Amino acid sequence: MAYPFHDHWLTETLRLRESLWGPLDDTAEVSRARAQGGTLEARLFTRSRLLAQREGLAANLQRWQHVAKLVLLLFSVLAVMTGGALAAGALGDGSRPVNLTLAVAALLGLNTLAFASWLLSFVVQSGATGSLLGNAWLRLTRRLARGPDAALLPRALLELSARNRLTRWGAGALSHWLWSLALLTAFLALLALLAARRYVFQWETTVLSPDTFVTLAHALGWLPSLLGFPLPPAETIRASGGQITLPDAAQALWSGWLLGIVAVYGVLPRIAALVLSVAVIRRRVARLALDASLPGIAELHDRLMPASVTTGIDAPAPGREPAQMPTQARPVNVSSSKLLGVELPADLIWPPGEPASGVQDLGIVDTREQRRQVLETLHQTGAQRLLACCDARQTPDRGVLALLTEFAALADDFRVVLLPDDDSPARRRQWREQLMHAGLPPEHVLPGMAQAWAWLADHTERSPTR
Template identity: 50%
Template sequence: MPCAPTLAHYWLAETLRLREALWGPLEDSGEVRRARAQGQGFGQKVLLRAQFLGQREKLDLLIARWTRGARLALLGMLAAAILAGAATAVGALGDGSRSVNVLLALTAMLGLNALAFLFWLLSFAVRSAGSGTWLGELWLWLTRKLARGPDAALAPRALVEVLSRNNALRWILGGISHGLWAAALLSMLLSLLAVLSARRYGFNWETTLLSADTFVSLTAFLGWLPSLLGFAIPPEAVVRASNGLQALPETAQALWSSWLIGCVATYGLLPRMLCLVLSLLMARRNLAAIGLDENLPGYAELRGRLAPPSEKAGIDGPDTPGFQAHFRPRAPAPHDQTQPLLAGIELAPDTPWPPAGLPAGVADLGIIDSRLERKNLLERFQRQPPGQLLMVCDAQQTPDRGTIALLAELAGLAGQAHIALHGQAGAGFSDARAAAWQERLAAAGFLPGQLHAGLAPALAWLAAGQPARPIAKDAHVQP
């Protein structure tokens, strides 16, 4: 993780927090150890734990899939906005067979936009959970509908939670909404230019109750701001003559065209572009201020494990399916330790060690049994990962969750890791024990070829680096 956390890190951490709140905590002893070794403060350790667990549980891929779907939804809405803008312009002008009522045409092109813009402005004065942006909320709703899978809804929910804590969600959804409206209005403006350039249109105003003076004042009022940008305003004589009762010269129609285009550009496109820039700037500022709320449920409980004031032994989590350890194999790296390593894992005190027939060149790490020995070995492997590791377990013992978790952690740090079951038939040992080892190791992600039925083939693999012979389900474990 980079020194400065990004939105993606907070998003992944929140996704993991929500998942653990819904489905229970995950087995994370290895991830907690890595986070404590690499993190500087509690907040950074929380983010590192989330990064490691997110990669293990494929939550990062879940977020990536949702992001792709969200982009596709946004592209679809953008295409729809462009088509809607062009269709609105063509519909407001008609096919040229009859005169265009300029005020009705302007209302048709800018009425809905003005209403949505006013609603967005009023949302700042009214305290509500919404952002006041119809198109932004529609996009978020579409992304939730497109999400598939039991955990798919976690990604948008976590994103909303993270963005809402610093008021960034309002500005991001506002930017999306303003961007879509700007695209629609730009398409509308370009369509106006194209249609007015290709067809001859006549413009007029029609009324039963209002006087001509009202239209003269209204035309001058609406045309004042566009005139500052270079658009023309029809003079009073042209406005009075545009009552539909007399023919107008071509120059008058050109003036009305310029006035109409200027109104769409000034009162439609320009405010949306300005608000788009404002929303992007505010979203960027608020995103930069996003941090981790360490007091949230799911984060606060981690403090005793990620930043404990002292170490203590004991049960680290409930014995539930969610706490099943998972082995994540990695490819051998150039910096791996080249010398093969041998370690006994929680063997009986009377077990002869080192085993007879230990190949030359193999480093014996001894029997790892106490909590301190496990911690020291894991920290050593964190600093210098082994290239080839053989772990020897007592076949007469029933594999428990802690042993499987330790084997998974050690194997995940090694380039190649195999397990040998050491024991003698009789004295309480049965084929059921071998089947239990196979079942628990397979559930943790170990392949059958990584488990040896006895020390002899395991030591041969350690000496030669050859693939292991898998244990048959009815095989006896021999010393």
């Protein structure tokens, strides 16, 4: 199954971030990825999406892409303006004859050098982009896209592109797009100027003979002539040295010849290279596969794809008879009410009171291992009612909110109580607002432990016995 490039980019960014700054607390995200099932790649991408959403990385990526598009739009506008300036500079204002050699050099010289540099990058250096415009776009985007993880996003993009041989084609596609805009604008501007003004074309030289220009003009004009552009005859070329005044028909031939040169040696190669680059990029993106041996990815294999999952004892061991129950069996409470604390400090007594009969105390969840154990317990046994106790004096962060959301998804009924009961009204209000934004209704935040115990006791009293 092919996954979007966006998922690969997020995963690579998270891999770099964890390798630089240490692993993230991903117990809840790994549990959800395992519960979803699928291949290792599917679970890795699920973990990446959940962590990126929790850490704000997805929003940073969207912001970076928005800035990148604005920079590309700015470059595109500059390319159009450059194309118009090239045409105007090559022809001048019509008051002086147009030197054909200088006009062709002005219109196609820099483009030819840039295109040759891109082609040579395939041979000279395997990791080179061959595109100054692509490098400039990336550098400017880096400067403008400020904020957390702003430096990691382009680095992850470059490393992902390099591993999948996309760097040269991506930078080339951007360069070809901008040059296509500039040359197409130059062609249209030439057409408009030649239609609006009268220009005189000639070649000038001190050391070369007229026959040299005949050979050069025919060599350059042969391919455009196959597409219908005019090719001046040898007599017209020899007469264009400036000694005599040529008729308007000869100037029209030179106009068509110049347009053909720009179209065939400028516009068409760039458009062809752009189409080729986009086709290669799409094919390679469609074949992207996650390298599970990369540092930061290989370590997740055993956690996302455990060899076995403990599900409890479903039958007595073979060859052993079940123990005989006493004549008067004690009633066993089969309710599944559970109580836990989330990152509670040492000054808060745990449990906050005597748990009612039938309420299972899961303890305080503080470390990554404790979170993993509690989540696995809830995945295996579930909970009909689950009460989470939080410290009202602490500011709710995204990690705690994500964990509470995970707990709520694993219980039929979920409540939160803030401890201690009589502390920080403003902070309690902040907790309620944050929990509401996380998807927990305000009425699911109990006002105190008395109401919390009553809520749990009400359930245990209604639970059937056997």
